[in-house]
Amino acid sequence: MSSETIALNAVGESSRPIGERLHDWVVTVDHKKLGILYILYALFFLVVGGIEAIIMRIQLIVPHNHFVSPQIFNRMMTMHGTTMIFFMVMPILFGFGTYLIPLMIGARDMAFPRLNAFSFWMTAFGGLLLYFSFIGGNGLYGAGTAPDVGWWAYAPLTARAFSPGHSTDFWTLALLVSGIGSVGTGVNFIATILCMRCPGMTLGKMPLLAWLNLVVGGMVIFCISPLTAAQIMLLIDRYLGGHFFDTQAGGSAVLWMHFFWIFGHPEVYILVVPAFAFVSEIVPVFSRKPIFGYPIMVAATIAIGFISFSVWAHHMFTIGMSSYGNSFFVFTTVAIAVPTGIKIFNWLGTMWGGKIQLQVPMLFCIGFLFQFLIAGLTGIMLGTAPFNWQLSGSYFVVAHFHYVIVGGIVFALFGAFYYWYPKMSGRMYNETLGKWHFWLFIIGFHLTFDFMHIPGLLGMPRRIYTYEPGRGWEVWNFIVTIGAFLQAAGVLVFVVNLLWSLRKGDTAGNDPWDAWTLEWSTSSPPPDYDFAATPVVRSRRPLWDLKHPEDPDWKYE
Amino acid sequence: MKCSIKTRNFLGRMAGIAVLLAGVLLAATLCFGAPPGPSQVPSIFRPQSTPANSIFHLSLLVLAITGAIFAVVFSLLAYSVRKFRQRDGDDGREPPQVYGSNQVELAWTVIPILIVLVLFLATARVIHSIQDAPKPAGAIAVIAIGHQFWWEFRYPTLGVVTANELHVPVSNPANSTPTFLTLLSADTDHSFWVPRLAGKTDLIPNHPNHTWIDPQETGVYLGQCAQYCGVQHAKMLLRIYVDSPEQFRQWVEEQKKPAVGNDAVAEGRRVFESTACVNCHAVSGTIADGHFGPDLTHLMSRDTIAAGAAANTPENLRTWIQNPDAIKPSSLMPAMQLSNHDLDALTAYLETLR
Numbered sequence: 031m032s033s034e035t036i037a038l039n040a041v042g043e044s045s046r047p048i049g050e051r052l053h054d055w056v057v058t059v060d061h062k063k064l065g066i067l068y069i070l071y072a073l074f075f076l077v078v079g080g081i082e083a084i085i086m087r088i089q090l091i092v093p094h095n096h097f098v099s100p101q102i103f104n105r106m107m108t109m110h111g112t113t114m115i116f117f118m119v120m121p122i123l124f125g126f127g128t129y130l131i132p133l134m135i136g137a138r139d140m141a142f143p144r145l146n147a148f149s150f151w152m153t154a155f156g157g158l159l160l161y162f163s164f165i166g167g168n169g170l171y172g173a174g175t176a177p178d179v180g181w182w183a184y185a186p187l188t189a190r191a192f193s194p195g196h197s198t199d200f201w202t203l204a205l206l207v208s209g210i211g212s213v214g215t216g217v218n219f220i221a222t223i224l225c226m227r228c229p230g231m232t233l234g235k236m237p238l239l240a241w242l243n244l245v246v247g248g249m250v251i252f253c254i255s256p257l258t259a260a261q262i263m264l265l266i267d268r269y270l271g272g273h274f275f276d277t278q279a280g281g282s283a284v285l286w287m288h289f290f291w292i293f294g295h296p297e298v299y300i301l302v303v304p305a306f307a308f309v310s311e312i313v314p315v316f317s318r319k320p321i322f323g324y325p326i327m328v329a330a331t332i333a334i335g336f337i338s339f340s341v342w343a344h345h346m347f348t349i350g351m352s353s354y355g356n357s358f359f360v361f362t363t364v365a366i367a368v369p370t371g372i373k374i375f376n377w378l379g380t381m382w383g384g385k386i387q388l389q390v391p392m393l394f395c396i397g398f399l400f401q402f403l404i405a406g407l408t409g410i411m412l413g414t415a416p417f418n419w420q421l422s423g424s425y426f427v428v429a430h431f432h433y434v435i436v437g438g439i440v441f442a443l444f445g446a447f448y449y450w451y452p453k454m455s456g457r458m459y460n461e462t463l464g465k466w467h468f469w470l471f472i473i474g475f476h477l478t479f480d481f482m483h484i485p486g487l488l489g490m491p492r493r494i495y496t497y498e499p500g501r502g503w504e505v506w507n508f509i510v511t512i513g514a515f516l517q518a519a520g521v522l523v524f525v526v527n528l529l530w531s532l533r534k535g536d537t538a539g540n541d542p543w544d545a546w547t548l549e550w551s552t553s554s555p556p557p558d559y560d561f562a563a564t565p566v567v568r569s570r571r572p573l574w575d576l577k578h579p580e581d582p583d584w585k586y587e
Numbered sequence: 588m589k590c591s592i593k594t595r596n597f598l599g600r601m602a603g604i605a606v607l608l609a610g611v612l613l614a615a616t617l618c619f620g621a622p623p624g625p626s627q628v629p630s631i632f633r634p635q636s637t638p639a640n641s642i643f644h645l646s647l648l649v650l651a652i653t654g655a656i657f658a659v660v661f662s663l664l665a666y667s668v669r670k671f672r673q674r675d676g677d678d679g680r681e682p683p684q685v686y687g688s689n690q691v692e693l694a695w696t697v698i699p700i701l702i703v704l705v706l707f708l709a710t711a712r713v714i715h716s717i718q719d720a721p722k723p724a725g726a727i728a729v730i731a732i733g734h735q736f737w738w739e740f741r742y743p744t745l746g747v748v749t750a751n752e753l754h755v756p757v758s759n760p761a762n763s764t765p766t767f768l769t770l771l772s773a774d775t776d777h778s779f780w781v782p783r784l785a786g787k788t789d790l791i792p793n794h795p796n797h798t799w800i801d802p803q804e805t806g807v808y809l810g811q812c813a814q815y816c817g818v819q820h821a822k823m824l825l826r827i828y829v830d831s832p833e834q835f836r837q838w839v840e841e842q843k844k845p846a847v848g849n850d851a852v853a854e855g856r857r858v859f860e861s862t863a864c865v866n867c868h869a870v871s872g873t874i875a876d877g878h879f880g881p882d883l884t885h886l887m888s889r890d891t892i893a894a895g896a897a898a899n900t901p902e903n904l905r906t907w908i909q910n911p912d913a914i915k916p917s918s919l920m921p922a923m924q925l926s927n928h929d930l931d932a933l934t935a936y937l938e939t940l941r
Binding site: 099100101104178180184186187192277278280281282283284317318319320322323324325326348349350352353356357360361364365367368371372374375376378379381382383384385386387388396399400403404407408410411414415416417418419420421422423424487488489491492493494495496497498500501502578581583586587 | 626627628629630631632639641642645646649650652653656657660661663664667668671672673677681682683684685686687688691692695696699700703706707709710711713714715717718719770774775776778780782785786787788789791792793794796797809810811812813814815816817818819820821822824895916917
């Protein structure tokens with residue numbers, strides 16, 4: 031166990047020419063720099079995707095609004111979904127994983143540093159391709175620019191007959207390319223976690239963040255493959271005269287749905303399991319207790335990993351499966367609530383009897399717990415097929431998955447930002463601005479997504495660029511749009527806080543939270559080589575052992 | 588630690604959010620609980636047909652279970668934050684380090700498993716009762732075909748073809764006349780959704796689907812396409828007219844007649860038959876037999892045009908022929924580029940198609 035560092039890295043850093051420093055970032059294979067690149071890249075797309083959402087919400091603020099044309103609305107809707115899933119949430123989670131995993135397991139880098147860089151640049155190239163469609167998508171005059179087929183790109187809307195021009199090709203290629211990057215990251219996570227742990231860190235002594243990202247790595251490999259296969263089949267259809275999904279030539283629209291959702295549902299868990307990982311690290315530190323029931327937390331995560339591959343057709347309850355097929359997927363879908371519920375109870379168990387410190391990271395985690403609970407419960411409603419026949423395809427389901435992704439994942443992400451910002455930058459964030467961010471964002475979130483459930487119950491379908499007055503939807507849509515602006519204001523405060531604190535924040539020191547995992551034993555920001563001497567651990571909380579030699583964890587584990 | 592003010596703020600705001608949520612629930616209850624009347628709100632909580640009704644009852648069970656889970660877990664969360672927050676003048680000592688408890692964890696694994704079993708069995712029963720319901724002898728058969736961006740309805744046994752406004756007879760337990768629909772698509776995916784009558788079922792090319800309704804009260808029920816189908820997905824609206832048996836019989840009789848001939852509008856008919864109208868639209872008894880657009884034989888028997896996007900008035904009809912983008916941008920109806928004279932004549936002709 032070593033906390034000493036070699037103070038060499040900062041010497042002369044700021045005196046080097048800017049071009050040279052930028053070059054360093056482009057050619058880097060350092061997991062910390064790549065992690066930060068992922069995060070900055072994703073933050074850029076968070077803003078882009080957010081602007082797209084705001085455009086949609088302005089259009090829907092009143093019925094029969096003429097803010098944008100239906101074509102533009104459909105492009106915004108497609109780009110918002112694709113951007114947020116593939117180029118915002120996924121890269122930002124990979125970024126945190128890439129940054130944190132080696133530090134938390136006492137390694138000096140990922141197992142394959144160059145694959146790591148390759149993965150990032152493939153993902154970045156994917157995002158570039160997608161947005162290049164605004165310029166290059168117009169393969170035929172008037173054929174449209176950005177993709178407008180929805181982020182599921184259901185067949186046969188993607189067939190040449192319905193999607194002339196190149197916009198759909200840009201969508202396909204963007205996902206294909208970034209998918210290659212994702213698989214690289216998945217492989218890297220698994221190899222790193224299995225092979226690079228420091229002496230003493232058995233699988234059972236890994237931080238939960240490492241365990242959960244191990245599961246994510248496995249899921250990425252297995253679920254990106256069908257998506258990639260489907261994209262290739264679609265390209266064959268569009269360019270080589272194939273008929274996989276071309277219904278006019280006997281192809282199957284349902285086949286695409288199966289391919290897409292066997293990717294799409296595990297994808298949800300690929301996004302949410304890293305969020306679980308953040309919460310599992312932050313809640314114990316701010317409750318001053320170890321995680322409650324570590325083994326069952328690991329078991330529940332592995333169970334989620336497996337079950338998540340057997341629930342995909344719950345996205346397809348309305349496509350006319352047999353009653354037996356529907357019943358099967360109801361069972362698997364409600365069954366996944368069990369391991370998920372276990373996790374929520376264990377976080378509560380961690381807080382129970384602790385000394386809860388309500389600093390910004392913890393506030394975001396409490397927000398996560400509250401919202402993820404509701405998201406899980408609306409998920410159960412959607413999981414019961416007959417209820418789903420009413421709810422799916424409506425604004426209720428839009429509210430539900432935004433509750434998961436924003437209320438759950440993004441809240442956990444913001445918690446993670448505030449928690450590890452001192453480690454990454456060496457500076458503390460501004461607590462007051464952080465609180466402003468939290469309250470603006472949570473109030474905006476609830477205004478938007480609580481009220482969004484209601485028009486769904488009143489029969490309002492999703493993906494419509496305008497709606498009829500007199501169906502009881504007006505008030506709710508108005509409130510939802512107001513909430514969207516409050517959320518945008520919250521994110522603005524967040525960005526200001528990040529930038530301001532980078533220059534003016536207090537110096538953080540190695541371990542501002544009095545935390546227990548290895549990343550807090552090295553300097554902030556960590557040196558290039560992470561640890562001057564390879565740490566040796568004896569328990570899940572090596573820094574606790576160090577700080578409490580009279581009562582170390584390894585006596586009990 | 589200066590925690591007291593912060594935590595009090597925090598609790599105040601949590602309470603604020605709770606009050607807000609309660610308000611939402613209250614408003615929602617008022618909304619859904621509104622007495623059935625002329626309101627056109629297509630709420631899933633005001634079912635008027637057996638499938639929608641079974642779903643409604645299942646949803647009450649699911650809402651009760653999830654509501655109870657929410658109450659329990661939220662109370663635990665709120666209690667933990669309140670009770671275990673770090674106090675002013677804390678001695679800075681770490682709380683007792685608890686690593687877990689097998690009994691407690693077993694309890695919160697087994698109880699959810701039991702809940703899941705109950706939910707699954709209740710759900711499977713409703714799935715079976717709706718999906719596997721036998722088709723009674725008196726059932727009306729309808730083929731619904733989704734098009735970009737309108738609905739075609741064919742009654743194969745009655746010999747009727749219409750669009751966007753489906754007429755069905757009211758059904759009651761004594762004289763059950765449900766309507767069984769076969770769902771097809773001519774182009775992309777669509778979804779048939781009339782919330783007060785049944786859950787949605789998709790219309791998928793090469794993949795025939797089925798659904799059924801047995802509306803218990805006469806009236807108009809609103810719905811719309813619920814699966815993104817292209818640029819005008821938003822204005823692919825759907826109206827179901829539930830008629831009394833007598834009205835329905837009359838409506839069928841009217842619909843079976845060929846188009847009326849009227850010499851006063853011969854000029855308009857000439858315009859109709861000599862332009863591209865006939866390539867896409869059919870009017871029985873004329874040379875028009877296109878199938879890409881709605882059948883116009885009894886156009887005037889419908890309340891709306893452009894799949895419900897506009898009321899069926901002479902002015903709207905004229906606008907629709909002249910410049911469809913004014914009503915429904917990028918629908919597949921082309922602007923017909925007619926002179927004002929021809930436009931008036933054509934509108935007058937269409938006005939006679941009762």
